[in-house]
Amino acid sequence: MKPKSKSPKKMKLALKEPSTAVRPRIDPLAAVALGLVSKIPSLGLRRMPQVLDALHEVLEGSDTIARATRTRLQMHLIKISDKLITEPSHKSDDTDLLTTEQAAQLMGHSRPYVAMLIDSNKLKGASVSEGGHRRVPRSTVLAWVKKTNLKTKVVDTDYRTAASKAGMYDITEEQFVKITTKGKRGR
Amino acid sequence: MVVKHPLSPGGLTYAVLDANTLLAPRLADLLFDLYLVGLYYPRWAEQIEAEFLRNWAKVTQSVAKRPSQSTQRQTNSKTSSDRRAVKRLATFRAAVGDECHVSGFDDPLRLEKVPPQVDLNDRHVACAAIVLQKICVETNKLDQVFLVTKNLVDLAPIEMSRLGV
Secondary structure, eight states: OHHHHHHHHHHHHHHHHHHHHHOOSSOTTHHHHHHHHHHOTTTOGGGHHHHHHHHHHHHHOOSHHHHHHHHHHHHHHHHHHHHHHHSOOHHHHHHOEEOHHHHHHHHTSOHHHHHHHHHTTOSTTOEEOTTOOEEEEHHHHHHHHHHHHHSOOOOOOOHHHHHHHTTGGGSOHHHHHHHHTTTSOOO | OOSSOSSSTTSOEEEEEOHHHHHSHHHHHHHHHHHHTTSOEEEBOHHHHHHHHHHHHHHHHHHHTSHHHHHHHHHSOHHHHHHHHHHHHHHHHHHHOGGGBOOSTTOHHHHTTSOTTSOGGGHHHHHHHHHHHHHHHHHOTTOEEEEEOSOTGGGOHHHHHHTTO
16 A cells, blocks of 8 residues: 555656746746636635646646647647737727738838828828827728729839830930920029 | 948938929939839829929920921820820839829928928929928938939928938
């Protein structure tokens, strides 16, 4: 009986030692333990240290089961974060106010360009605070993106052919200068 | 981000192109070629485009009066000539992208900031440069905004440079 009773204690210590050695001063699992005891009334706040120890034991073991648990947990956390980023609730879509930088990222434009659109009232519902901070509703930005994506973009960038077809090269540069500066003061 | 730029080290270089530089075809070609090799970002405004079209009409009328070139110019009707000038502007816009236009320069409060030495007809150009400069330096203090024109005197370069252009 004696060896049997000693062996589990030793195992427990062996599991606990590495976990306490690497625990940071602010325990990231403390918030999880607190959440668990507050959600399960039968545990009570007094049980929090035990719950915390149990969490460390489950997650910090070096065996295959502990490794698999950690991997599954990591994947689960990534999935939750992604879902929150890519699928914001409908409510936040309408009321969310974006900074110029956030709007510029969604619109695929530079920050100065978006700031210029806000300042010239081209983005509905956008505002500028007294401190000069610009904000624009997410719904406005999404509508703008949709509208500009629908527009047919002119892809002809051949400005030389365009000038040639317009007969612009038939006219000397001197004539352009003379005509466009006619009536101006001598300079 | 251009770091070792000859005109604005550590920042981006922008230039507001006046209508007279967009109109002169060889100069405009050179200016857009310089953009395509990464020297700077050209900017202008819808009002500058309108001035381009007005001045193009004046140029074609003036050339049509000359007997030596009248035959060739008269083959193009006024409307087709205008349409081709519009096409030239469209290629400029397409080359630079949606950000080519400066907006918000016609706001009376912003126009007030234009130095009084700037000619009345050029206030919109000066204001576009001031608006662009103010907004760009909010993102990066090392960004530089220039104004390219054939009409330097009317744009009060000393007063404009005091405003950072």
